[in-house]
Every structure is written in C-alpha cells, then in structure tokens.
Amino acid sequence: MSDHYLMPSLGAGMTDGTVIEWYVEPGQSVAKGDVVGLVDTDKGAIEMEIWEDAQIAEILAGPGTKVPVGDPLLALGATTAEEPAEPSPADPAPAPPEADGREPERGAEVEDPETGPEAEPEPGLEPEAPGSEPQARVPSTPAARMRAAEMGLSLGDIEGTGPEGAVTLPDVERAAKSKPTAPPREAAAPKATPVARRAAEALGVDLAGIKGTGPRGTITREDVERVSGARVPAPTREGEAEELDRHAAMRRAIAAAMAQSKREIPHYYLAHTLSLERALRWLERTNRDRAPTERILQAALYLKAVSIAVSDFPELNGFWEDDSFRPAEAVHPGLAISLRGGGLVAPAVHDVAEQPLDRITSAVRDLVQRARAGRLRASEVTDATITVTSLGDRGVETVFGVIYPPQVSIVGVGAPMERPWAEGGMVGAHRTLRLTLSADHRASDGHRGSLFLERVAELLQTPENL
Amino acid sequence: MTDSKETRARSGLRKVFHRIAPEIDLDAIDHHADLREEADLDSVDAINLIVAIHKDLGVDIPEADYGEVTTFGAMLRYVADRLPEAS
Numbered sequence: 001m002s003d004h005y006l007m008p009s010l011g012a013g014m015t016d017g018t019v020i021e022w023y024v025e026p027g028q029s030v031a032k033g034d035v036v037g038l039v040d041t042d043k044g045a046i047e048m049e050i051w052e053d054a055q056i057a058e059i060l061a062g063p064g065t066k067v068p069v070g071d072p073l074l075a076l077g078a079t080t081a082e083e084p085a086e087p088s089p090a091d092p093a094p095a096p097p098e099a100d101g102r103e104p105e106r107g108a109e110v111e112d113p114e115t116g117p118e119a120e121p122e123p124g125l126e127p128e129a130p131g132s133e134p135q136a137r138v139p140s141t142p143a144a145r146m147r148a149a150e151m152g153l154s155l156g157d158i159e160g161t162g163p164e165g166a167v168t169l170p171d172v173e174r175a176a177k178s179k180p181t182a183p184p185r186e187a188a189a190p191k192a193t194p195v196a197r198r199a200a201e202a203l204g205v206d207l208a209g210i211k212g213t214g215p216r217g218t219i220t221r222e223d224v225e226r227v228s229g230a231r232v233p234a235p236t237r238e239g240e241a242e243e244l245d246r247h248a249a250m251r252r253a254i255a256a257a258m259a260q261s262k263r264e265i266p267h268y269y270l271a272h273t274l275s276l277e278r279a280l281r282w283l284e285r286t287n288r289d290r291a292p293t294e295r296i297l298q299a300a301l302y303l304k305a306v307s308i309a310v311s312d313f314p315e316l317n318g319f320w321e322d323d324s325f326r327p328a329e330a331v332h333p334g335l336a337i338s339l340r341g342g343g344l345v346a347p348a349v350h351d352v353a354e355q356p357l358d359r360i361t362s363a364v365r366d367l368v369q370r371a372r373a374g375r376l377r378a379s380e381v382t383d384a385t386i387t388v389t390s391l392g393d394r395g396v397e398t399v400f401g402v403i404y405p406p407q408v409s410i411v412g413v414g415a416p417m418e419r420p421w422a423e424g425g426m427v428g429a430h431r432t433l434r435l436t437l438s439a440d441h442r443a444s445d446g447h448r449g450s451l452f453l454e455r456v457a458e459l460l461q462t463p464e465n466l
Numbered sequence: 467m468t469d470s471k472e473t474r475a476r477s478g479l480r481k482v483f484h485r486i487a488p489e490i491d492l493d494a495i496d497h498h499a500d501l502r503e504e505a506d507l508d509s510v511d512a513i514n515l516i517v518a519i520h521k522d523l524g525v526d527i528p529e530a531d532y533g534e535v536t537t538f539g540a541m542l543r544y545v546a547d548r549l550p551e552a553s
Contacts, residue, residue, distance in 0.1 A: 287529045292517040295529060297509065340489060340506065365517070368510040392509040394502070 004060075004072035005050060010041055010381045011257065016068045017041045021193045021221055023214050024056045024074075029169055035377065036074070042253035043345055044246065044374035046381055052076075055169070063195050192219035199224045250343040261405050265320070266441040269400055270449050274457040275423070276416050276433040282463045293362070299335065299390050300360040302413050304466045305459040306388055307331045307353040310409075313452045315444040316437075317386050319406040325443040334384025334404070335364060337371045345371050346387050346404060347380035357466060391415045398434045408443040411456070412436035433460070475523070475546035482518040486511055497539030504538065524550045 007017055017039040024036045035047045036056075058075040061067045158175040160167035192200070192207050196219045200207050205228045212219035261267075279301060287295040310317045311331055318327040331353055334346035349363050370376055389401045390413040397417050401410035414434040421430035435456060439449050459466065480492055487505045495504050502512060520526050525548045527535055535541040 284529065289528075292513065292520045292526060295513060295516075297513060299510065337510075338508070340487065365510060365514055369514060394509075 003052075003054070003076040005036070005054075005074040005076055007039070007061075007067045007069050007071050007073055008048060008378050008382070009069045010043055010046060010378060011253070014041060014043075014069055014253070016066055017046075018066045019061050019063050019073065020045060021063055021195045022059055023193060023218050023220070024059075026056050026058050027169075028056045030054055030056060042249040043381055044250070044339075044371075044376065047375060047377045048073075049378055191217060193221065195221045196224045200228075203228045247342060250339075254343060257404060258402050261403050265403050265405060265408075267403060267438050268441045268446050268449065269436065269438050270446060270453055271398065271400075271434060271436045272450075272453045272457055273432055273434050274460060275421050275430040276460065277421070277430040279460050279463040280416065280431055294358055295361070296357045297361045297364055298393060298416075299364050299388075300357045301460060301463055301466060302390055302411075303333050303335065303349055303352050303360055303364070303388055304355075304357060305456045306386070306411050307333055308459055308466075309452055309455040310386055311353060312455065313444070313448055315448060316409040316439055316452055318408060318443070319385075320408050320440055320443055321406050325408065328385035330385065332383045332385050334387040334407075335367065336387060336389035336401070337368050340372055345376065345381070346384060346389075347371060347376050348383040348385075350379075350383065386411070388413065398436060400436050401438045403438055403440055408440035409449075410438045412438070471549045472542070472546045475542055475549055478523040478549075479519070479542060479545060482515060482522055485518065486515050492538070495538050497542075498537050500536055501538050501541060502536070519545060 010017075018041075020038040020040050022037040024030060024034075030036060030050050031053050032051060034050050036050050037048050038045050039048055040046075054076040056074055057077045059073075060075055061071075061073045067073060158167045158171050160171055191212060192210075193214065197207065199205075199221060200210075200219075203224065205224055207219055210219050210223050210227050211217075213223055214220040280298075283296060283298065283301070290296075314327040315325065317331055318325060320326075330351060332348040332350050333352055334348050336344055336346040338344045347367055349360065349367060352360055355363075367376075367380070384404070384407065387401065387404050387407060387410040389399055389410060391399055393415060395415040397414045399412035399414055401412045403410050412435065414436075416431040416433050418429055419432045420427050421432060423430075435453055437449050437453050483490055483492055483505065487507060490505045495501075501507070505511075507515065516527050516532075523545060525545050527544065531544070535544050
C-alpha cells in the first residue's frame with residue numbers, strides 16, 4: 001500500500017511550510033515517532049515526526065520547497081511490503097529511485113512476484129558458494145538491495161525470510177548487525193542529508209571525517225557548519241534576512257492566533273493568591289544537596305499541580321472546535337517559553353501528571369533549550385491541551401494569559417513576592433504566589449474555574465506529594 | 467587564584483554563555499551588574515547555565531550559593547577559585 005506523509009498543520013493560521021532538510025532516504029525504514037525531517041514554519045524550524053511505521057518510498061518535496069499544509073511531502077510504503085508498491089498513475093516510476101540518484105536498473109534485478117524466481121531458494125539454507133551465484137538471482141526487495149549495497153553485504157550471504165525466501169530489509173539489517181567487523185565498501189558513504197552533502201562538497205569538507213548528530217548518526221547541515229566553521233545557508237534564506245523574516249513571521253503567527261482568540265473566545269478571568277512559603281522551603285531543602293542536573297525547578301511544581309488538578313476539570317482541558325467542546329484524552333500542558341530576541345512558543349510537556357518532578361524538570365530544561373535553538377518537534381507544537389504561562393522567579397506579580405485557540409484555558413503564574421501573610425490569627429512574611437486562570441466561557445463557567453484554581457493552590461501546599 | 471585559573475575560567479564561561487545566551491557579548495558585560503538582567507537569563511536559562519558550568523568546568527554551584535554569583539565578576543571569581551587542577 002502506498003501512502004503519503006503530509007505537511008502537518010502546526011497550529012491555527014499556518015498555511016504552509018518550507019522543507020529545510022530530510023533525515024531519511026528512499027528505501028529507509030522508519031518507526032513511529034522517528035524524526036524524518038526539518039521544516040521551516042512561522043514557529044521556527046520544526047522537526048517532523050512520522051506517525052506510523054513505514055518505509056520511505058520517495059521524497060516528493062526536496063529541500064527549499066514551500067509546501068501547503070496537507071500536501072504530500074513523502075511517499076510511504078508499508079514496512080512489510082516485499083515488493084515495490086503498485087505503480088499508481090501519479091507515480092510513473094515503478095521502483096523507488098536509488099539513493100544516489102542513478103536510474104534503477106530494470107529487468108534483471110526486479111523479480112516478478114507472480115512467477116517467482118526460477119531457482120527456488122530454500123529459506124534457511126546457507127548457500128555454499130555465495131560468490132558464484134549472481135546477485136540478481138537472489139530474490140530481494142529494492143530496499144534490501146539498496147541497504148545491502150550500502151553496507152557492503154552480498155545478498156547471497158543473507159538469509160531471506162520474506163515470501164519465497166526473499167531477502168527483506170530487516171534481513172539485511174540483521175545480517176549487518178551479526179557482521180560488525182566487515183569494513184564497509186566504498187559504496188557505504190557516510191550517511192548525510194542531501195543539503196549537508198552539497199554543503200560539504202562546496203566547502204571541500206570530507207564527510208568521512210564528520211561525526212553526524214542527526215537521527216542514526218546522519219550528518220546534517222549543522223554538523224558541516226560545525227566542522228568547517230562556515231555558515232551554510234538554509235536552502236531558502238540567508239543570514240540576517242533570515243532572522244528578520246523569522247521574527248516577522250513569528251509576530252504574524254502570534255498576531256493571527258491572539259487576534260482570533262480575542263475575537264472569538266469569550267474569556268473570563270479569575271485570580272487567587274496563595275502562600276508559596278512551604279513549597280519554596282521544601283524545594284530549597286530538596287535541592288540543597290543535589291547536583292545541578294537533579295535540582296527541581298519551580299516550573300515543574302506548577303506544571304504538575306495544574307496537570308493533576310485539571311484532570312478533575314475536563315471542561316478546562318481540551319479544544320473548542322466547530323461550535324462544540326471536545327475534551328482532550330490526556331493532559332499535556334503547554335509551557336509558554338519566551339524566545340531570546342522576541343516572540344514565544346508554548347510547546348507541550350507530555351504526560352506531566354504521571355512523571356516525577358525531576359523528570360519534568362529535565363523535560364522543561366530540554367524543551368526551553370530546543371525552543372530557543374529552533375528545534376521543537378511537531379508533536380510538541382501541536383499536542384498542548386492547556387497552557388501554563390509562568391513569569392519565572394523574577395518579574396511582576398500577576399499575569400493574565402490570552403487563550404491559545406483552540407484550547408480553552410491558560411493558567412498564569414506570577415513571580416513569587418514576599419508579602420505580609422495572615423494565617424491562624426498571626427501575620428508573618430511569606431513568599432506568595434498569584435495564580436490566574438483565563439478560560440473560555442463557552443466551555444466552562446467561573447464556578448468550576450474557581451474550584452480548579454483552589455485545587456491547584458491546595459496541591460502546591462504539599463509539594464512533597466507532587 | 468592563579469592567572470591561569472582565571473584565564474581558564476574566563477574561556478570556559480565564554481563557551482558556556484555562547485551556548486545559552488549566544489547574542490551576549492561577554493566583553494561588554496558589566497562585571498558588577500546583575501548577571502541575569504545583563505544577559506537576560508530566565509530561571510530555566512539560569513539553571514542551564516549552572517548545569518553547563520558543572521559539566522564543562524567541573525565546578526558545582528550549590529543552590530545555597532546562588533546569591534554569591536549574581537554578577538559576572540562574582541561568578542568568574544567563584545568559578546576560578548574552585549576550578550579543578552588542569553589534568
């Protein structure tokens with residue numbers, strides 16, 4: 001079955017994206033969740049994940065191509081496909097193109113699945129003299145042939161598990177693993193993205209000397225930049241103009257989303273002040289003897305308290321679409337992150353309620369770094385079900401957020417302030433926190449919103465239970 | 467604190483800052499002004515900075531000492547004083 005991977009929509013107002021780089025090649029197998037490429041959007045460069053196990057049949061939009069949302073980027077085949085997908089009218093080439101762009105050889109190499117090979121191979125039988133058997137006689141899938149050539153393996157040496165004993169891609173991978181010392185042939189050029197390859201060629205850099213940091217060690221444009229010290233322009237844009245464009249595009253995206261929010265969403269606002277003294281003392285004690293990477297961030301407390309609390313208030317966690325509310329199936333709070341140089345993004349931190357605080361902290365640290373470097377993943381940009389905007393430990397006392405459509409609520413967390421605090425008839429100096437909720441009145445009412453904020457405040461009184 | 471330690475601390479911090487706040491010119495930074503305001507570091511940037519100093523330079527700044535590294539000058543001294551001997 002042939003299928004397509006489409007330009008994803010990464011939020012309200014996105015109309016198109018420009019392919020920057022692919023991390024995959026035709027013939028390559030990918031698993032659900034793998035990052036396959038990088039696309040330039042008004043939210044910055046976003047890493048695109050694939051949503052199913054598949055095999056890349058063809059790259060339909062090369063680097064530099066601007067593609068509307070919903071248009072195909074990649075042609076996919078099922079991972080178990082043993083033969084090239086049936087040629088479709090739109091796809092005149094029946095066999096996937098070779099990785100290096102050479103015309104695939106027809107005829108001798110492609111076995112007809114109906115008639116089968118004339119000499120039936122016996123699955124599991126070790127060929128006695130693999131070298132003597134012409135490779136074309138070994139039934140195999142195109143992807144397997146390509147991979148075998150890449151790895152410098154002879155198909156005759158590989159045990160086929162496909163129909164008629166055909167050698168499949170997984171067979172080749174298995175054989176490659178069991179033969180770790182085999183020096184790759186010349187054909188096994190270092191894995192690099194096409195953009196990186198071109199850049200390296202232009203700069204006279206030897207790819208063999210570069211350590212790839214992309215998926216599965218693929219050498220990317222950035223790797224070439226790092227090694228050569230030269231800046232390799234993204235295929236579509238350059239230098240300062242790129243920064244200005246990016247900034248302007250992000251402002252436009254924010255403008256579109258926020259104007260839509262204020263135009264369409266009847267916001268109601270609630271605020272609540274709580275003593276954060278207990279939580280901060282607990283944090284200070286907990287962090288005192290911890291290595292820097294283990295220290296828990298305040299933001300982790302807020303994200304977790306909000307996530308736990310909102311699970312009892314489904315009308316605050318979900319989406320308003322087509323004149324009705326659709327509750328989200330899980331809670332993935334989006335964390336509003338301001339970018340250096342302006343603009344902000346609110347990527348999702350996944351499944352916060354089930355994770356310990358130190359895991360949430362490292363997820364937040366990683367997310368902030370990647371958001372600022374422009375390396376968010378598509379799922380992070382699209383999965384948020386409620387937003388948390390925190391001003392951090394500095395800044396003003398109160399923030400009322402604007403809901404990010406189609407979400408229906410945003411929790412604002414101000415900076416802690418030392419204030420007189422009365423408790424049990426006594427007044428003391430406490431660090432206090434002002435929590436706010438902006439919520440969509442179409443989906444919920446102030447009474448429930450108020451109960452929700454109280455619940456968040458209550459959870460923050462016992463941080464040791466978070 | 468020896469000169470070589472200060473030199474190493476300075477170049478180490480330069481690398482760390484370049485990663486976390488790439489647009490900040492360390493030569494132009496006011497050594498006596500609040501570092502987080504000078505370099506526009508939010509709380510996550512700040513902890514990432516502490517983590518990077520620990521990892522790259524081997525100097526752990528415990529949370530209780532955050533008050534001692536509020537300016538670039540103070541941070542430079544703090545790091546240089548505690549820099550492990552060069553291997």
